Amino acid sequence: MNEYGFDTKMAFSRGVREATDLETIKAMIGGCDSVVKADERMDKIGIDYIATLRRGREIYIDAKAREVGCSKFWKNGPEMALETWSVVPENGHPGKTGWTLDEAKQTELVLFTFDPTDHKNCYLVSFQLLRMAFRSYLPEWRNVYQKATQKTPGNGGGWHSQCIFVPVYAVYEAINDVSVWTPKEAPHV
Numbered sequence: 001m002n003e004y005g006f007d008t009k010m011a012f013s014r015g016v017r018e019a020t021d022l023e024t025i026k027a028m029i030g031g032c033d034s035v036v037k038a039d040e041r042m043d044k045i046g047i048d049y050i051a052t053l054r055r056g057r058e059i060y061i062d063a064k065a066r067e068v069g070c071s072k073f074w075k076n077g078p079e080m081a082l083e084t085w086s087v088v089p090e091n092g093h094p095g096k097t098g099w100t101l102d103e104a105k106q107t108e109l110v111l112f113t114f115d116p117t118d119h120k121n122c123y124l125v126s127f128q129l130l131r132m133a134f135r136s137y138l139p140e141w142r143n144v145y146q147k148a149t150q151k152t153p154g155n156g157g158g159w160h161s162q163c164i165f166v167p168v169y170a171v172y173e174a175i176n177d178v179s180v181w182t183p184k185e186a187p188h189v
Contacts, residue, residue: 017063018037020113021111022036025049025051025061028124029051029053029124031053031054032053033053033054035049035051036049036050036052038050042060045105045106046062046105046107047060047106048061048111049061049063059109060108061108061109061111062099062107062109062110062111063110064080064113065112065113066081066115066118068115068117068118069115071119073165074165074167076167076169077167077168077169078114078121078167078168079146079165079168080167080168080171081148081165082130082134082166083098083099083100083101083161083162084100084101084138084142084163085097085161086161087160088159088160088162090160098162098163100131100134101135102131103131105127105131107127108126109124109125109127110124110125110127110130111123112124112125125175129175129178129179133171133174133177133178134174136178137170137174145164145166146164147164147165148162149161149162150162
């Protein structure tokens with residue numbers, strides 16, 4: 001089990017990634033006029049950036065950056081860390097659903113980035129399609145892909161969170177799968 005300090009993770013997110021994330025988001029979203037870092041209140045609910053389109057529409061984006069060296073653990077190409085539990089249920093406490101399964105999450109897009117020495121591509125994914133795909137494929141992925149539980153220190157002893165590392169190709173296949181539906185009976189015209 002790994003142990004991470006929240007301040008260390010926040011420093012990595014704010015320092016190393018923020019400048020390139022702003023440029024990346026603006027380049028990836030057609031019609032994007034500007035991108036700003038979200039304020040602390042929005043950051044606490046999983047919104048890292050706000051992209052504004054030319055006509056004023058705002059898009060809320062969560063950024064997930066993998067740290068340098070993560071590629072040494074990959075078995076099938078680049079992997080996305082998808083969270084099953086933000087707080088793992090233990091010792092009679094119910095826990096808290098991970099961000100990837102959170103139906104109340106207000107994020108519209110998720111930006112996945114890697115250190116360029118690990119992987120050069122960035123991925124901008126619809127949150128709702130990712131959530132639906134993860135929910136649908138979680139029973140299978142739990143048995144196939146690497147899982148990790150990490151301890152986050154804090155008041156009262158901290159908590160554990162858990163994620164599954166799913167290859168990018170499998171995530172996109174699952175998103176495609178949940179994006180297509182054929183009714184059992186074709187509607188009569």
